[in-house]
Amino acid sequence: MTTLSTTLAKRLEDPRLFRQYAYVNGKWTHGEGGREEAVYDPATNEAIGHIPLLEAEQITAAVDAAEAAFVHWRALRADERCERLLAWYDLIQANREDLATIMTLEQGKPLPDARGEVQYGASFVRWFAEEGKRTYGETIPSHIPNASLGTIKEPVGIAAMITPWNFPLAMITRKAAAALAAGCPVIVKPANETPYSALALAELAERAGIPAGIFNVVLGDPAEVSKILCSESRIRALSFTGSTRVGRLLIEQSANTVKRLSLELGGNAPFIVGPDMDPKEAAFAAIDAKFQTAGQDCLAANRILVHESIHDEFVEHFSERMAALTVGNGLQSEIDLGPLIHRQAVEKAAAIVDDAISKGATVIGGDQSQAPGENFFMPVMLTGVTAQMKVWREENFAPVAGITAYSTDDEVIEMANDTEYGLAAYIYTHDIRRIWKLMRALEYGMVSVNSVKMTGPPVPFGGVKQSGLGREGGATGIDEYLETKYYCLGALGSVSGS
Numbered sequence: 001m002t003t004l005s006t007t008l009a010k011r012l013e014d015p016r017l018f019r020q021y022a023y024v025n026g027k028w029t030h031g032e033g034g035r036e037e038a039v040y041d042p043a044t045n046e047a048i049g050h051i052p053l054l055e056a057e058q059i060t061a062a063v064d065a066a067e068a069a070f071v072h073w074r075a076l077r078a079d080e081r082c083e084r085l086l087a088w089y090d091l092i093q094a095n096r097e098d099l100a101t102i103m104t105l106e107q108g109k110p111l112p113d114a115r116g117e118v119q120y121g122a123s124f125v126r127w128f129a130e131e132g133k134r135t136y137g138e139t140i141p142s143h144i145p146n147a148s149l150g151t152i153k154e155p156v157g158i159a160a161m162i163t164p165w166n167f168p169l170a171m172i173t174r175k176a177a178a179a180l181a182a183g184c185p186v187i188v189k190p191a192n193e194t195p196y197s198a199l200a201l202a203e204l205a206e207r208a209g210i211p212a213g214i215f216n217v218v219l220g221d222p223a224e225v226s227k228i229l230c231s232e233s234r235i236r237a238l239s240f241t242g243s244t245r246v247g248r249l250l251i252e253q254s255a256n257t258v259k260r261l262s263l264e265l266g267g268n269a270p271f272i273v274g275p276d277m278d279p280k281e282a283a284f285a286a287i288d289a290k291f292q293t294a295g296q297d298c299l300a301a302n303r304i305l306v307h308e309s310i311h312d313e314f315v316e317h318f319s320e321r322m323a324a325l326t327v328g329n330g331l332q333s334e335i336d337l338g339p340l341i342h343r344q345a346v347e348k349a350a351a352i353v354d355d356a357i358s359k360g361a362t363v364i365g366g367d368q369s370q371a372p373g374e375n376f377f378m379p380v381m382l383t384g385v386t387a388q389m390k391v392w393r394e395e396n397f398a399p400v401a402g403i404t405a406y407s408t409d410d411e412v413i414e415m416a417n418d419t420e421y422g423l424a425a426y427i428y429t430h431d432i433r434r435i436w437k438l439m440r441a442l443e444y445g446m447v448s449v450n451s452v453k454m455t456g457p458p459v460p461f462g463g464v465k466q467s468g469l470g471r472e473g474g475a476t477g478i479d480e481y482l483e484t485k486y487y488c489l490g491a492l493g494s495v496s497g498s
């Protein structure tokens with residue numbers, strides 16, 4: 001093939017991690033209809049390789065394989081599944097550098113961030129390997145004479161997963177490790193922009209002794225594949241991370257088969273800065289919360305709401321720090337922001353900035369003539385942002401920060417909640433009464449106080465409103481893949497009251 005695939009393979013210590021096939025029933029699979037799609041390095045727009053687009057019968061074959069494999073996988077003891085997951089974890093860690101290289105090439109994020117994501121993604125595998133051993137049922141005091149009542153937890157069945165391109169590895173492991181630990185087979189459909197991280201995970205899953213049919217990666221036309229997965233009644237759970245637009249579509253398409261749905265959708269996070277804050281400290285934190293992954297993060301601080309008494313100083317520090325951010329190919333050293341995923345994302349970002357300017361916002365930074373390539377977008381700060389602007393209403397998913405001044409706590413609560421989204425919110429203040437008031441009043445699934453970092457395996461990750469359904473990670477993340485079976489053992493003799 002006339003692509004960079006040879007170059008990419010050469011960059012890897014273990015070239016077998018770079019696979020250009022789907023992975024179904026333990027076999028590397030090409031598309032039977034001959035359709036394929038190129039995958040591009042967003043930093044250079046050069047093709048890294050190709051992926052096959054599977055036909056409908058091949059997707060159904062993945063479901064057949066998962067159904068057959070389920071029988072044995074669910075019958076393993078939890079500690080046996082744990083051992084395999086820990087082996088997978090060890091292999092992900094051992095191949096961290098190669099996985100990071102693959103990720104930077106297909107997604108664009110700077111190599112240190114990619115290494116961080118591999119570590120982050122691996123941490124969910126270890127977490128759920130252990131959590132699988134703690135899927136306790138309960139004993140229920142009986143109201144029925146001579147009966148014993150209780151519950152046990154059972155795997156829900158085949159779980160399908162549709163994942164986005166912004167976190168190509170961690171968004172898979174956070175779902176798949178939970179499902180596998182619960183005893184469910186998994187069919188992953190990664191984003192076509194970033195399939196190679198998913199396929200490398202499949203290679204490592206096979207080496208870890210996860211049996212054929214238990215971890216499958218299907219590739220194809222997204223709308224086509226998703227329709228099949230949603231309408232397939234043998235798939236009992238569908239976990240999706242992506243936009244609210246596609247999430248709504250999947251809810252509709254899954255209605256006929258009444259699937260268990262976990263949806264991690266868009267966000268439009270407010271970042272609230274109280275009047276007591278040091279403006280420099282808050283501005284530096286806001287920079288971190290806004291510009292990671294070039295703003296292509298569901299947790300990105302999109303609407304920065306700063307108390308009027310420190311607004312001007314905050315803006316000064318923010319713009320100084322923003323000007324120092326380096327933009328470039330994520331494979332180079334000392335890069336803060338890589339490219340956006342493709343040209344359309346750049347055009348969307350530019351339209352959002354233009355809309356804000358036309359409605360009265362002031363723009364700082366963002367000299368696009370300095371962009372090092374056509375998919376890059378230089379970071380921009382907009383001040384005087386109002387609720388009428390797209391930058392307020394839409395998830396911009398770009399290095400575009402909107403800043404607005406407020407005067408009272410009640411006003412900022414109203415501003416922060418003025419969105420259909422409810423994923424994450426940030427509060428920066430040291431006033432405990434203000435923290436408590438804001439934390440309780442914000443309509444968000446996650447609120448982080450005086451900390452940009454909020455995620456990790458022990459926490460229940462997820463949103464309210466149109467940011468989604470269910471929680472991933474934490475003590476409850478595995479429940480998305482478990483059914484509660486109630487039992488009543490009657491006519492036992494004299495056990496009443498137990």
Ligand SMILES: NC(=O)c1ccc[n+]([C@@H]2O[C@H](COP(=O)([O-])OP(=O)(O)OC[C@H]3O[C@@H](n4cnc5c(N)ncnc54)[C@H](O)[C@@H]3O)[C@@H](O)[C@H]2O)c1
Nearest residue numbers: 163164165190191222223226242243246264265266267298
């Ligand atoms: N809440 C979270 O945890 C979280 C995490 C990461 C990303 N996200 C969200 O993901 C979005 C960005 O990712 P994206 O652009 O990949 O999202 P997307 O919704 O466009 O795509 C997500 C997945 O859906 C597939 N898809 C696209 N169109 C489809 C269709 N018509 N039918 C079925 N499937 C389709 C894609 O191929 C991909 O696998 C943002 O909104 C972001 O906030 C949320």
Ligand SMILES: N[C@@H](CC=O)C(=O)O
Nearest residue numbers: 166167297298299455
């Ligand atoms: N940063 C998020 C992913 C959202 O895009 C996470 O940590 O899960």
